[in-house]
Amino acid sequence: MKILLVDDEELQLIRLEKICKKIRPEDEYFIYTNPVKAFREVKDIKIDIAFLDIEMPGYNGVEMAKRLIGINPQINIIFVTAYDDYAIDAYKLHASGYIMKPVSEEDIKKELDGLRYSVEKQNNEKLIQVKCFGNFEVFKDGVPLKFHRQKSKELFAYLVDREGAATNMNELNAVLWDEDKNSYLRNLIADIQDTLKEVGASDVFIKRYNECFIDVSKIDCDAYEYKKNNPEAIRAYRGEYMIQYSWAMFDDNN
Numbered sequence: 001m002k003i004l005l006v007d008d009e010e011l012q013l014i015r016l017e018k019i020c021k022k023i024r025p026e027d028e029y030f031i032y033t034n035p036v037k038a039f040r041e042v043k044d045i046k047i048d049i050a051f052l053d054i055e056m057p058g059y060n061g062v063e064m065a066k067r068l069i070g071i072n073p074q075i076n077i078i079f080v081t082a083y084d085d086y087a088i089d090a091y092k093l094h095a096s097g098y099i100m101k102p103v104s105e106e107d108i109k110k111e112l113d114g115l116r117y118s119v120e121k122q123n124n125e126k127l128i129q130v131k132c133f134g135n136f137e138v139f140k141d142g143v144p145l146k147f148h149r150q151k152s153k154e155l156f157a158y159l160v161d162r163e164g165a166a167t168n169m170n171e172l173n174a175v176l177w178d179e180d181k182n183s184y185l186r187n188l189i190a191d192i193q194d195t196l197k198e199v200g201a202s203d204v205f206i207k208r209y210n211e212c213f214i215d216v217s218k219i220d221c222d223a224y225e226y227k228k229n230n231p232e233a234i235r236a237y238r239g240e241y242m243i244q245y246s247w248a249m250f251d252d253n254n
Contacts, residue, residue, distance in 0.1 A: 024215035
């Protein structure tokens with residue numbers, strides 16, 4: 001689960017972070033004191049829950065909530081504020097919760113246990129299908145995805161091979177060209193983002209700072225199923241794995 005925390009008061013943010021991580025240590029957190037920077041950096045990530053302070057510079061928590069809802073209508077917005085003047089605005093936005101400062105573990109746990117939108121149900125959805133055995137291919141409902149550049153497809157294949165591990169730009173340069181082509185690499189990343197967005201699968205690919213990775217929970221992959229001892233995937237494997245890429249190797253010790 002991906003949780004966004006935004007509060008321009010650093011001490012309040014630290015307190016919120018500490019409590020949330022105590023309750024849900026297994027989740028992925030995105031933490032900001034600047035709401036403008038926060039939105040810019042998470043707008044391409046499907047955030048499940050957003051804890052938003054209301055009184056902030058740049059744009060306030062209500063304005064930020066509207067932007068996040070515009071991207072993901074089923075995001076759970078929980079307002080965290082020292083004022084109760086915004087309760088009506090929160091109600092109009094169908095916010096999941098409204099917590100008064102100072103936040104307490106009891107209040108946060110109550111909100112996390114009573115989310116408006118079920119996170120588990122959303123996160124169990126497989127958005128695309130990936131075939132690694134033989135030639136590498138990516139499908140949406142049985143239809144192959146059309147990347148605009150062949151290298152975009154290879155980059156995506158490498159991230160699938162990495163099984164969700166974050167990969168930095170230097171490693172990607174070394175794998176794809178054995179030299180620094182950061183400018184072209186950014187074009188490939190944009191192509192992947194656009195291609196996935198066209199089929200409603202933006203959540204599969206995550207770009208953050210100087211690295212990127214895929215959310216393996218969002219893809220149905222034959223190689224992953226093989227490693228889970230899925231009989232159908234085991235029968236499908238004929239000793240060939242992403243055969244169009246020289247770097248691809250598959251550990252078939254099952």
